[in-house]
Amino acid sequence: MTSTGATSALERVRAGLVGAGHADEIVELATEVPTAAAAAERLGCPVGAIANSLVFEADGAPLLVVASGGHRVDVRKAARHLGVRKVRRATPEFVFQATGQLVGGVAPVGHPAPLRTLVDTALADHPEVWAGAGVSHAMFRTTFAQLVTLTGGDPVDVGQ
Incomplete structure (x- = not known):
């Protein structure tokens, strides 16, 4: 993705947050944080407080978890x-088509169209959580309840 494409993804996330009445608390980091462990280390929070936005195919339709x-x-x-x-992990191409964002930086908001969404109830164990902001070097602070509201998702225990 070009830097213009990355900026557009970040700006769509920012617009989605602000449009939903969420504070614009996007933090742009100096380096990419493509994994939950890397993001947690950089942000100084538990890895369980990182809200990974993962796209799957649910009988062929996009599903955001x-x-x-x-x-x-x-x-x-x-x-x-x-x-x-059947629910299976989506290809990077499918993820980009559904979200307009690249794997490693997918946000729970800022997509071309709303996605059916499940929000992991394990995130409720943390008073604040951090979610991707559309690019692999940006995150935003939120809460479990705000994620459910922002995404219109179903709170579900999805963990193994």
Whole structure:
């Protein structure tokens, strides 16, 4: 992605946050933080307080799972909750098409169209959580309740 594309993704996230009445608390970091562990280290928070925005295919349709960085997503639990046959990790191309953002920086907001979303209840264990802001070097501070509201997602235990 060009720097203009990255700026556009970041600005779409910022607009999504502000449009939803959320504080613009995007923090741009000096280096990329493509993993929950790297983000937690940089931000000085527990890895479980990192809200990973992961895109899956649920019977072919995009599904956003905002998962705690402290565990892996149990796709069988997600499929049972949704009442679909299969949930599988999406390809980078599918992720970009659904979100307009690249893997490693996907945000829970700022997508071209709303995505069906599950928000991991494990994030509620943390008074503040950090989510990607559309690029791999930016994060924003929020709460579990705000994530549920921002995404219109279903709170679900999705962890393995």
